[in-house]
Amino acid sequence: MPTDTERQTYNQFAPNQRRDLWIDHLLASEDYVAYWTYKWSDLLLINGTRLRPNAVKSYYQWVRSRVAENQPWDQFVSEILTATGRSDENGATNFYALHQSPEDMTENVCQAFMGLSIGCAKCHNHPLEKWTNDQYYAMANLFARVRAKGWGGDGRNGDGLRTLYVATNGELIQPNRGKPQPPAPLDQKPIAFDADGDRRQVLADWMTNKDNPYFARAIGNRIWANFFGQGLVEQVDDLRLSNPASNEAMLDAVSEHLIEAKFDVKQMMKTIMQSETYQRSSVALDTNRDEQKYNSRYYPKRLMAEVLLDSIDQVLETSTTFNQVAYPGADKQKTDFYKSGTRAIELYDSAVESYFLKTFGRNPREITCECERSDEPSMVQVLHLSNGDTLNPKLEAKDNRIDKAVAAKQDDAMIIRELFLAALCREPTDSEQQNMLNVIKEYGPEERLTALRDAAWSILTSTEFTFNH
Structure with missing residues (x-):
């Protein structure tokens, strides 16, 4: 709550200036860091029933440090995708403690960072979407060489420490074909089985590329939903082709804004808060009382x-x-x-x-x-x-x-x-x-x-x- 002195200071400015000063004050606050650390911890499933205390604390503090420094979202995601090292020294490695099989890694990466549920393609070609069983296992094979020493999830290791590394060989066998698929991100050309380096880097480069049709849309939609109570695509984790946005042009504009801002999510948030759409009254008029989709007014929502x-x-x-x-x-x-x-x-x-x-x-x-x-x-x-x-x-x-x-x-x-x-x-x-x-x-x-x-x-x-x- 602002003090009387703060209110008097800000009231000296014109309304638009006062609004922008308050927005800047909010985005620079510790409350902003705490809130968005918590939101991304929801997305990343930081959960003490599945991780030991050391891992929980390390993962959370890793997220908090990135939010505090306003790390661009593409770099944030790249660090997670390519993480290696000890779980207490590089908190991002705990993503792979929560998702330990190549299949789980694939499904959760797609869901969290692109809003795509591709789990159906694990068993068969998706009946309503474009993803095939071959594409699923090509994507999953990018994670086939991720390994860990020690595991802090079941009590066998007293301190819960775990070291993540990438092996130099190993493939994921596709059950339906009895052989591995050449590793490849979704809809991309495969890389050679014997290609040098960490395959996950190929995935990270594709995932965070501005030409990826899902990455910017997914995070833009999540941020929009936070401020407006609902995403341009609902549910926010469901960006399949057969579930279009309520306003495709707006979602395209949000995505372009993020790309132009080099995935600075704080800049995206400031633009939203400065918009007339966000600042509309929640008091309904006779003409928009029943409208619940196009943001003709602000929809009240219960505090989380x-x-x-x-x-x-x-x-x-x-x-x-x-x-x-x-x-x-x-x-x-x-x-x-x-x-x-x-x-x-x-x-x-x-x-x-x-x-x-x-x-x-x-x-x-x-x-x-x-x-x-x-x-x-x-x-x-x-x-x-x-x-x-x-x-x-x-x-x-x-x-x-x-x-x-x-x-x-x-x-x-x-x-x-x-x-x-x-x-x-x-x-x-x-x-x-x-x-x-x-x-x-x-x-x-x-x-x-x-x-x-x-x-x-x-x-x-x-x-x-x-x-x-």
Whole structure:
């Protein structure tokens, strides 16, 4: 939340200048780094039920360092595709700890970085798409020589360290033909079986090339979906030919923008936030009330689970304690993994015990699919906010925002104003302020603290707070 001083400073500028300054401030913030590290960790399936703690931490920190330095997306993906070395020294190698067979590597690379599901072609030519069984195994053979020493996933190795390297020989046999396919990226000429070097470099060069018809579209579509609540192609992981974009011209423009920006995703995000489309009001008109596809207005969307929990803590000036679950093959004992004050958006992985995050639809990171995250409302969510063990204990926590305001002898009107500014980034209207004050008076002086907590509860459970407008 901006301070009064920050608001006064920015209000000196014209509206468009003020908007651009706030956008730049956001993109340069630690919050940006934490949020997009978490988003890419969803995509890469950083999950403590499938990786040991050392690997989880290394993978997450590798992603975070690349987001912090604003590494272009093509370089980010290339580093993953061609990763070698120790799992604790090069976090990107853990992609290959999660996907250990050439077939799994192929399917997850295609899904994550091109939005293509080619799994059907593993057994037969795809009945509705262009991918054949031969193409599948040609692509998979690019990974046939990826090897690892040590494995930290099943408890056989105490420290969970793993060293990834590329062998000088080895081919993947195509079951239907009983022989290997010449290695080749999708729709590309094959390379010789005895070609020198890491075959994955050929894949990385093709994958991130501006002429690849899927790469820029896939990441552009994911970024668009983050800001608008839905992709130009839905589902965002499904860019097959028979599933066209709602606006092909727009998706082409997004792709071209990324290519011209040399895959600087932050520049793409800034352009979106500066656009009239993104800045449209969420208040529906009679003429667009039923429209849900073409962005004639902003579609409200519920805050993702981690952001909602952090927002509650930010408003109330409280914190949440997180415990990492035991790693695979170990006892059920929890590991001391997260410092006090760690935010939900800063968690390394999805293997964290949190009824709130689970209830509000966090991504469990089991498969490469955005569908794993849910923003569907439920009665369980309503009940948990009403009488669960997340919000109510925070409202009663010692030295939270309300306690400190009372100790500072702030009057009720000032406390309500501060709660509105912290939670909704606006001051209460005259009617809202008066209604709140009238309700608080009904409690009486002896129950003033309870009344203020209830007032805060009503703000924190409101649609305006729980939804992005």
